[in-house]
Amino acid sequence: MKTYRKITWPALLLLGVCLGGSVLMLRAVDKVRGKQGTLEDILYIRSSKALKRLSLGYSGLLADIYWTRAVQYFGTKHHQAEDVRYDLLYPLLDITTDLDPHLIVAYEFGSIFLSQPPPAGAGQPDKAAQLVEKGIRENPDHWRLYFTLGYIHYFDRKDYKAAQLAFQKGSEVPGAMSWMKIMAATMAQHAGESSTSMQIWRKLYETSEEPAIKQNAVQHFAALQVDEEVKELENRIRAYRERMGQDPAGWIDLVRVGLLRGIPRDPNGKPYLLMPDRTVQVQDPDKLPFITHGLPPERKKTKRP
Amino acid sequence: MISRLSAITFNTFREAVRDRVLYNLILFVLLLVATAPLFGQISIGLDRLILINVGLSAMSLFGIVIAILVGIGLVSKEIDKKTLYTILSRPVRRWEFIAGKYLGLVMTLAANACLMAAGFYLALLVTAHGFQRADAGLFVAIYFIILQFCIMTAITLLFSSFSTPIFSAIFAFALFVIGTFAEDLRNFAALSHGPARWLVTAVAYMVPNFSALNVISQVAHDVPVSGSLILYNTLYAVLYSAAATSAAVLIFERRNLK
Numbered sequence: 001m002k003t004y005r006k007i008t009w010p011a012l013l014l015l016g017v018c019l020g021g022s023v024l025m026l027r028a029v030d031k032v033r034g035k036q037g038t039l040e041d042i043l044y045i046r047s048s049k050a051l052k053r054l055s056l057g058y059s060g061l062l063a064d065i066y067w068t069r070a071v072q073y074f075g076t077k078h079h080q081a082e083d084v085r086y087d088l089l090y091p092l093l094d095i096t097t098d099l100d101p102h103l104i105v106a107y108e109f110g111s112i113f114l115s116q117p118p119p120a121g122a123g124q125p126d127k128a129a130q131l132v133e134k135g136i137r138e139n140p141d142h143w144r145l146y147f148t149l150g151y152i153h154y155f156d157r158k159d160y161k162a163a164q165l166a167f168q169k170g171s172e173v174p175g176a177m178s179w180m181k182i183m184a185a186t187m188a189q190h191a192g193e194s195s196t197s198m199q200i201w202r203k204l205y206e207t208s209e210e211p212a213i214k215q216n217a218v219q220h221f222a223a224l225q226v227d228e229e230v231k232e233l234e235n236r237i238r239a240y241r242e243r244m245g246q247d248p249a250g251w252i253d254l255v256r257v258g259l260l261r262g263i264p265r266d267p268n269g270k271p272y273l274l275m276p277d278r279t280v281q282v283q284d285p286d287k288l289p290f291i292t293h294g295l296p297p298e299r300k301k302t303k304r305p
Numbered sequence: 306m307i308s309r310l311s312a313i314t315f316n317t318f319r320e321a322v323r324d325r326v327l328y329n330l331i332l333f334v335l336l337l338v339a340t341a342p343l344f345g346q347i348s349i350g351l352d353r354l355i356l357i358n359v360g361l362s363a364m365s366l367f368g369i370v371i372a373i374l375v376g377i378g379l380v381s382k383e384i385d386k387k388t389l390y391t392i393l394s395r396p397v398r399r400w401e402f403i404a405g406k407y408l409g410l411v412m413t414l415a416a417n418a419c420l421m422a423a424g425f426y427l428a429l430l431v432t433a434h435g436f437q438r439a440d441a442g443l444f445v446a447i448y449f450i451i452l453q454f455c456i457m458t459a460i461t462l463l464f465s466s467f468s469t470p471i472f473s474a475i476f477a478f479a480l481f482v483i484g485t486f487a488e489d490l491r492n493f494a495a496l497s498h499g500p501a502r503w504l505v506t507a508v509a510y511m512v513p514n515f516s517a518l519n520v521i522s523q524v525a526h527d528v529p530v531s532g533s534l535i536l537y538n539t540l541y542a543v544l545y546s547a548a549a550t551s552a553a554v555l556i557f558e559r560r561n562l563k
Binding site: 007008011012014015018019021022023025026028029030032033065068069071072 | 398399486489491493495496511517531534537538545547548551552554555
């Protein structure tokens with residue numbers, strides 16, 4: 001009994017200290033290996049056929065693991081990390097969808113990652129379209145994949161004819177939403193207009209169940225709004241100069257002459273900045289990742305459709 | 306204390322080495338390593354790569370199986386044969402018995418790993434007709450495999466301190482499988498929200514992390530393993546094994562052996 005009591009506390013102390021220490025060491029190991037270590041490890045075997053055999057029939061489970069790693073690495077880190085290995089994304093998605101050809105979210109979400117230009121995505125729209133086309137081959141009854149394909153052709157490949165065709169084909173799938181037909185018609189008549197883009201983002205937001213896709217749609221929608229507002233504000237600054245013969249000192253000058261109703265604000269509620277060179281900028285461009293207008297000169301991007 | 310510990314350690318080592326299952330498994334691994342060059346001939350240009358992958362994976366898997374098979378009997382055999390009572394009637398404390406058993410089995414597994422490594426390097430020599438500079442990096446993978454054995458032995462000993470051999474084997478093997486996917490478990494934790502996140506994170510840190518100790522693919526592709534990873538993995542294995550052995554001591558101290 002005496003020995004039993006003697007050993008309990010030292011053993012408990014050792015257990016606590018060692019367990020705590022092992023957690024700290026594990027965190028240190030994680031820092032050394034990084035998230036990429038996990039990704040590169042799994043991509044040493046790039047043959048999905050070999051992986052299917054190795055999975056002993058649990059290929060669905062393996063696909064889920066691959067997909068989780070893709071989301072963990074590319075989904076949460078892509079805005080901060082400078083050295084993201086986007087070259088690993090397509091092989092990872094290709095293997096994932098080979099292991100489980102019916103993993104719809106991998107086609108939808110993965111293709112958006114692939115198609116968007118850096119730093120938000122890999123900037124590989126051709127591969128994104130290839131991935132969604134594979135999804136359509138495997139899941140021909142899933143009309144939303146046609147919508148995703150049309151979206152990629154429209155926004156990132158800027159191939160309006162292919163986008164129209166994708167929306168058209170998708171509208172013919174049983175159970176497809178009626179607006180897919182309208183979308184196809186809009187492509188034919190108003191491709192390239194910002195109202196068309198807004199319509200696509202709205203539909204993507206309304207029909208997606210994935211929070212990340214919805215968030216992406218909201219950010220694009222906000223970016224289109226900012227682009228329109230910045231253009232309009234710069235027009236009004238020019239109008240002020242023509243009327244008053246001098247540049248406005250601030251937004252209040254435009255309000256006084258009736259060119260604005262109040263201080264203009266971006267979708268995040270922050271006032272737009274009126275710069276000395278009569279251009280308009282947003283205060284926090286990091287919170288509006290897809291804008292092409294209102295950026296500081298060193299962060300200017302190409303124009304979207 | 307040291308003399309009592311070393312007596313139990315060396316006795317455990319001697320007992321384990323005499324075990325027939327042990328020799329069968331070693332023979333099996335050596336056969337597997339010896340046939341690896343044949344796999345290489347099927348896959349043109351990949352003989353060295355396949356030999357490393359097959360050889361080291363077999364070494365790891367069979368070592369784990371040995372750790373479980375021998376580990377589950379460490380306590381129960383002594384109780385069944387009633388030799389435990391003889392040992393504990395002498396001036397040997399229960400924690401010394403557990404610690405000695407642990408060290409004895411780790412010594413056995415380390416000796417096995419060295420034997421398997423010798424066979425593996427022999428097969429490598431036959432396949433590649435000589436050694437390359439990168440082959441030295443394979444020692445790191447073998448060292449990490451021995452660290453895996455240290456952790457697995459402590460876990461098996463922990464389960465065998467309170468459960469039957471069959472259940473100990475099932476628990477230990479299940480924990481090995483979970484530990485192999487420990488990083489994915491942490492990835493799942495990072496993606497979840499609310500209380501589930503805390504729960505999964507806690508579980509992910511409690512289970513042994515075998516994935517960080519598996520660098521077979523890395524060394525097979527001649528990618529060097531950093532010194533800091535070797536240091537942290539060593540400390541991790543030592544701390545985790547010490548924690549599991551302490552838990553085994555705590556349980557065994559309370560166990561009614563009458």
